Amino acid sequence: MEYMTLYIALAAIFGLFMAWGIGANDVANAMATSVGSRVLSLKQAILVAAIFEFAGAVLAGGEVTSTIRNGIVDASGISDRPELLVYGMLAALLAAGTWLLIASRKGWPVSTTHSIVGAIVGFAAVGISIEAVKWASVGTIVTSWIISPVVAGTIAFLLFTTVQKLVLERRDPLSQARRWVPVYMFFAGFLITLVTLFKGLKHVGVSLSEEQSYLLATIIGLVIAIIGKIFISRIKVDPEADRAFHFATVEKVFGVLMVLTACTMAFAHGSNDVANAVGPVAAVISVASSGEISQQAPISFWVLLLGGIGIVVGLATFGKEVMKTVGEGITHLTPSRGFAAELAAATTIVVASGTGLPVSTTHTLVGAVLGVGIARGIAAINLAVVRDIFMSWIITVPAGAVLAIIFFFILRVILG
Amino acid sequence: MAKNFISAIFGRSPVHPLQQHMAKVIACVEELPAFFDASIRGDWETATRVRENIRQLEHDADTLKIDIRLHLPNTLFMPVARADLLDLLTVQDRVANKAKDISGLMIGRQMRIPQELGVMFMKFLDGALAACRQAHTTVNELDEVFEAGFRGAEVDLIHSMITELDRLERESDHVEIEVRRALFEMEKTLPPVDVVFLYKIIDWIGDLADESERIGSRLQLLLAR
Helix, strand or coil, X not given: CCCHHHHHHHHHHHHHHHHHHHHHHHHHHHHHHHHXXXXXXXXXXXXXXXXXXXXXXXXXXXXXXXXXXXXXXXXXXXXXXXXXXXXXXXXXXXXXXXXXXXXXXXXXXXXXXXXXXXXXXXHHHHHHCHHHECHHHHHHHHHHHHHHHHHXXXXXXXXXXXXXXXXHCCCCHHHHHHHHHHHHHHHHHHHHHHHHHHHHHXXXXXXXXXXXXXXXXXXXXXXXXXXXXXXXXXXXXXXXXXCCCCHHHXXXXXXXXXXXXXXXXXXHHHHHHHHHHHHHHHHHHHHHHHCCCCCCCCCCHHHHHHHHHHHHHHHHHHHHHHHHHHXXXXXXXXXXXXXXXXXXXXXXXXXXXXXXXXXXXXXXXXXXXXXXXXXXXCCCEEHHHHHHHHHHHHHHHHHHHXXXXXXXXXXXXHHC | CCCCHHHHCECCCCHHHHHHHHHHHHHXXXXXXXXXXXXXXXXXXXXXXXXXXXXXXXXXXXXXXXXHHHCCCCCEECCCCHHHHHHHHHHHHHHHHHHHHHHHHHHHCCCCCCHHHHHHHHHHHHHHHHXXXXXXXXXXXXXXXXXXXXXXXXXXXXXXHHHHHHHHHHHHHHHHHHHHHXXXXXXXXXXXXXXXXXXXXXXXXXXXXXXXXXXXXXXXXHHCC
């Protein structure tokens, strides 16, 4: 591989470009519900997003990165021409990045996950051969795109139903909220820690036994719950805004919970979506540095780091504007609903990330929002927009594929 | 910059506009005591001015009504049936229309309430207005019941408010019977055409309470699904 440095540099630039795009646009979706419910200020939201996106990318992003890198293309047929894989992955990055750019200019709802998967399948099927695509695992990925919103919706429905039963329908919702919100905080902290411990830490070289993991997750969950309880006890009843049931103050209590679920959502997003940008980079690096196609090489830590940095830079440069518009858009999603949607989506995404399935953060969150809606929790959901969002992936996959094929042949001419 | 799709899926909540509409409706009927007061005194200048207020408020309510209808497309997914919500809006609007009709007819015919019936008429109007106000209070709870997710204690509270609304309507019915009887006893002494229209005004004041009660029933339908 004579052009090794060039390939790696190109991959890193394209990957950084895409991670930047994800940070600029996509993160706003993940953080939308928190900004919209005015729980976090814009600055706080960006800070939280930056920290937890980065942590999610570095700690829990490894599995999905592996899937993107070598779960879709079976490169054993081209082991004599490893540069084809390099061109392909570079083309996929360019295709997905370009498609995202076009789509966000036009205002179409697209998924970064669907574009990159479409792009990789596209170059592999046309650029290499139809058999080079691992259709079975692509099938699993596509199935996960249908299942993840449904699962998130179901969890959100159940979560919000428990909120109704335990808090909202009681005679004293405020004291019930003060009692139960720390419990939700424990579960959120416990769950995210556990998944990270099981799936993430091996990339940073720490390994714990199963019992140690459960113990540590419990401790972290408890610590979070106690911190939450302290904040909740500081919330004063607002006599101006309240009527018989103190719902305005109840929402403030849930607001504390939502700060946490916003963190989990940012973490989940980082764990899943950063892989879209760095998966192909990892593939290029592994081929370029060894000169051969190996399926086993571990993901280098700095690749995940690159993705994390890209997302944070995107957030810092454009995220503010996007989040501002988002915050103005959502005013009807109160913290008691927003938390249910976020926690359900984050749980689904983190578990999917743990098993290496690249799911769409946006679609999962939309599924969760619908789940809350079905539990009669949201005043009005615009089903036309929901339909557009879900329709978008039908066009996104082929669009990513076609662009990737075009870029693949162009790159092969230029570089080859 | 890309528009955000998560925020786009939240439609405009119909609850606050509905409450704003009801507030306009109640402001409109609240002008009626001043109007009756002026007409009993025969002060048509004041009455005409108050009538203009009523017309304006009714018009504002109409504008809100149209706006709400336009913002409830078929594709909106809500915890309540869209048809029930639109029905509630229509019934709310009828209360304001009734206030406009009453004042319009009285101005048009320069109708004077006989002095002997003045006090009774004001009492009757007050009773009907009490029902309207109770309907307004109940509609004002709507945002809380959306917040509570249509279950539990908040729903019980609304049901008890509706029970109170029904009671007020029955009370207003009783007063209506009294007013009719009093008018019947003196109708021979009045010009017959005036009497016909006085009965009509009594009917319409009764309708204010009836329509208010209907607002309560619509709310009950919203809650029961």
